[in-house]
Amino acid sequence: MIEELKDAAHRALTDAGVGASEDKTWPLLVELGWLLVALPEDLGGIEQGLPGACAIYGELGRSVAAAPYLPAMLAMEAVTQSGIEDRDSWIERLSGGEYVAAPLARCSVRVKGGALSGAASAVQAADTAEHLLVFSDEIVAMAPLKTKGVEIVPRITWDETRRLFDVRLDGAALDGGVVLAEGDAARALSRRLTVHRDFALAAESVGAANAMFEMTVEYLKTRKQYGRPLAMFQALKHRCADLKMQISAAEALLQDSLDKLDTEDALTMGRMAKQLAAATYFTVAEEAVQLHGGIAVTKEHACHLYLKRALLNQHLGEGVDRYELDIAASVLGA
Amino acid sequence: MQTNGSADSEALSALRGEVRAWLKENMPTGWREAMTGVEQEAFVALQRDWFGKLVGAGYATPHWPAGWPGGGRSLAEQKVIYEEVARADAPRLIMYFVALYHAACTLIECGSQEQKDKYLPGILKGEVWCQGFSEPNAGSDLASLRTRAELKGDRYVINGQKIWSTMAQYADRCLLLARSGPSDPPQGGLVYLLADMRAKGVTVRPIHQITGDDEFCEVFFDDVEVPVEDRIGEDGAGWAVAQTTLASERGLTLVELSLRMRYALPRFRDVMQAQGRLDDPILRRDLGALTAKVHAACAVADRYLLKRIAGDEQVGDASIVKLCYSRTLRDFVSLGQRMAGLEGQYDVAFMRGATQETGHWALDFMNSYNWTIAGGSDEVQRNILSERMLGMPREPKAWRL
Structure with a gap:
């Protein structure tokens, strides 16, 4: 099932082209039902869980697609896991393709007197969405964006395939929104969403790294200098071999962790998967530009799209260094 | 669990x-x-x-x-x-690995019934076997080996030198790859023999390793006679038989070794504590990055074996497993020896039969070269990966020494 999903996504996104815009990719993924991938069957989904979603993230990464799929999937999961009364109508709205925003980096939101205060960083789709999914140890909620006390600041980034915003909430009312969890339930749900986010970023990074690497090897086979294809030079071959091994390792860790989601510490596994995948993608991108040579620093070639996404992905989630420190804490016991 | x-x-x-x-x-x-x-x-x-x-x-x-x-x-x-x-x-079981895997699998897959009956029971009784493949001038380029096997009547007469034979000083028998015919192509003209290490003309000299170990040996053959019935496969088919030998453990060792590495992660806690650096964010960050790599190496080895079990292994997969383990191991021991600091340099304890996770970090660092050099060096794995898996063209072979 997941393999079929992956193949279908691959075909659809290959047709859409590398770095395809939101206008193209969002309607496509809504129509193809990708928002329903992780949703349980009794709620109208196809119940492939996080591994199913990761197959899609991988393909979106492969084609550096622009669609704000991750915020939508986080919101779907948050709503599905919550006990709210009008859950089904929310699921219907979201799966119908209503844009939803969610932070891809830090989110610190508190609730006071029925209003929200705090900040959400690297929020995708904040301008087109009606609601922002906020999640912290204190509260998980769908907060209305078009209301008083909400400030949306566009943050133009080098990765033009992602439109990011900082959102500041200052006593923002929840009318028209919904609280999904509070207290202990919020902590648990927030943790679950963090795991989802980390695996999503890992899968996307692995997909993108694979695509960029394949592109590079193809280029080396085609480009001739000194009367031979560049791919014949051992100095370049060995660099490619190392990259291939590193990508395989990140991919194996991702798949292995997805297989073991229910049995072990999911938070740590998500952190490891994200850290290694983002770091590997960064290394691949760094090397791929160098191996392509001059063409890679021009906009004529797709390399720069992958490079910019790689630079950004390192810093999403908890950011570089923080992941390493958290993983170390799991080994050191504190 | x-x-x-x-x-x-x-x-x-x-x-x-x-x-x-x-x-x-x-x-x-x-x-x-x-x-x-x-x-x-x-x-x-x-x-x-x-x-x-x-x-x-x-x-x-x-x-x-x-x-x-x-x-x-x-x-x-x-x-x-x-x-x-x-x-x-x-x-x-370092001393018996060649017997249990290399010798047994070669006999089982390529040996005659008589040869199986003659040798397999001995292996179970504890006969030690060694491998006689590598030579001083035939390491990564194994096919260039020069030990001669000359057929005289019903026996081969062996002359030459082998090296890197694990525990050969205790071996009863040797898996010997030697040249009996022309070397064009170099993989041709080879013969695969089961040599008696007690036979006249065999000299074993342990190699003193930088760790103080003498796990490996040089083996010299001077007019050593091997009966024709101790040949595996046809004369000239030695290369193919040797491939069976080398494929015999099928990824199991690296599943075991990468897991050993994962189980040894708490050793970093020990060394950081001993150095009073448990809270050092520099070391903690490096440990975090390494931990993810160690888990990934386990996942790579594990999934490779699952692929083999499912019967869909592809060319180059084994090289990824080997290279991933060896590079991760080097990261592992490098970080350990760095954490151990000057104190680590004063720790000259030597542990026999240990893998690379003894917690004696300088020793582990030196020992880790076993995996980046032996069993197909990292460089050989990179060649296989790039040429056979990624389809990058081989260099022209016109140049000759």
């Missing part, structure tokens, strides 16, 4: 419990301490004893065909045994 990979079936889970209970009961306790700072003989005694126990329980020969003691286990079952051995931190 599962150790690695996808969930066990009921039968595998039962086997896992059985192996775990047996190891708890029978494993030599405190072997690491007992093997520190001792002479080779103590290590050999431990190996013999541990081998006997494992053979008795059937855990040394799960890969042998049904009908042999302990044999007939599926690859999935073999994997469970290796995982449990790693988990228990049991000693590795």
